[in-house]
Amino acid sequence: MAITTTEAAGAHQWVARPNRSLTPTARRRLIGGVVLLSLVVSGGFALAGAWLVAPFAGLELLVLFFALRAIARHDASFESIRLEGRQLIVTRRLPDGDLTQRFHAGWARVSLDAAPGADRLLCIRAHGQGVALGRLMTPDQRRQLAADLRQRLQP
Template identity: 35%
Template sequence: MRVFFDAILHPHRSLGRGGFRVLMAVVVAMNIIIAGIFVANGAWPVVPFCGLDVLALWLAFRVSYRSARQYERVRLTDSALTVQRIHWKVPERRWSFHPYWLRISHDERTQHDRRGPAAGQVMLSSHGQSVGVGSFLSPDERSAFAHALGDALRAWRRPSCPPEPVG
């Protein structure tokens, strides 16, 4: 089985684990300094609230990192194009299309200019079935993905050897 295209799409997270640790250390240190100033001025009831903002920040990053575990895999082989969607909240979903009839639609306008249900994703359609992929990618990444998949689909449709001469 030949593989013409195989891409795994992950949501982008700009802050890695090391950066997160540094950020949290700075936030905790600043909160300790601020809490010390409040205690020194006799406003000790403010101290628990200094811990609440650290907890809220930690929870927000925890949710963000958990959602980063989702991904989409798009694979074009000799016989089918399959889309596999993995999300941490829901069971795996899988779609399969015959590559010959597959249509790729992608609106290359900027995110602020687009309208409609396909805005923000690459739509793969065939025989009344369609699925959007790459909704979490940036507009440039979506465009590059759509062009790469289109190139792979054209390579799949190209005959593997020249036809026999007639006559």
């Protein structure tokens, strides 16, 4: 997963995004190529009298469409932490929903907590509120980000 760090005008921001090797344009080209190839092959078999190949080719294309659609749903996913002055702003956009939470940087506590059946997630808590991050990061990236945040949050 890719984490970008930016610092400008007294604000520091960390943004985690999933790696995407297949861009939307490449995805459309892939679908077009597979559809064309499938039509040519199934059309050839249909002309040769094996017309039952066409429905299975259609089913194959339908499965490919749903698989690529699931990938597209995750394209806009990101997790962001912005430290601006004494305010810590956490923004998360995942397919299961969006979240924006603000914390006072002096009261925020950073920890790595284990979720049931999963890796340890980066948790930020203050005043009875909390948010878990790190679904888009490797365990090493979570540890490194937690250490960096703890250092920057110290008075």
